[in-house]
Amino acid sequence: MFQKIGIEALKQVTKRYARKLTSHNLSFVPPVYGLEVSDVSKWEESVLEPALEIVQSFIQGRKPIATPIKMPYNEAENKRSYHMCDLCDRIIIGDREWAAHIKSKSHLKQLKRRRRLDSDAANTIESQSISPDHDKEPKEKRSSGQNEQELKCSF
Numbered sequence: 001m002f003q004k005i006g007i008e009a010l011k012q013v014t015k016r017y018a019r020k021l022t023s024h025n026l027s028f029v030p031p032v033y034g035l036e037v038s039d040v041s042k043w044e045e046s047v048l049e050p051a052l053e054i055v056q057s058f059i060q061g062r063k064p065i066a067t068p069i070k071m072p073y074n075e076a077e078n079k080r081s082y083h084m085c086d087l088c089d090r091i092i093i094g095d096r097e098w099a100a101h102i103k104s105k106s107h108l109k110q111l112k113r114r115r116r117l118d119s120d121a122a123n124t125i126e127s128q129s130i131s132p133d134h135d136k137e138p139k140e141k142r143s144s145g146q147n148e149q150e151l152k153c154s155f
Contacts, residue, residue, distance in 0.1 A: 018032060031068030032069045033054055035051060050066055053066070078094070079095070079096075080094065081093070081098070085101060085107065087107065087110045088101075
């Protein structure tokens with residue numbers, strides 16, 4: 001039981017690390033290799049041996065047999081662009097970082113919160129709004145004395 005929990009935790013952390021590496025286009029990031037880890041019974045032949053071969057090839061200065069995972073890269077992407085997220089009150093530098101921020105949990109949570117507040121404010125304003133003629137009585141219903149008094153006050 002604990003072995004399964006440990007394996008799942010390792011998979012999750014490894015995926016997160018790989019995602020983090022592939023989301024940043026950094027020149028010093030070494031090649032990332034994908035290994036088949038779904039069958040634990042074949043761990044040595046499908047994970048350990050290929051991993052050791054990759055490490056040995058780097059130590060010996062030769063190219064490994066395994067092919068690294070292709071890192072997505074867009075040359076048109078601006079790494080130094082400046083983005084201000086007014087919602088989160090953060091400055092983001094780089095198009096890729098901006099795209100990641102827009103999809104992040106913290107940004108989406110702020111967006112949901114803002115929409116809820118805006119909706120609540122609109123509902124409050126709507127419920128408190130009073131028509132401009134609401135407090136006026138129709139002139140026909142007023143007594144003639146009131147109409148005369150209004151005319152005298154206006155002069």
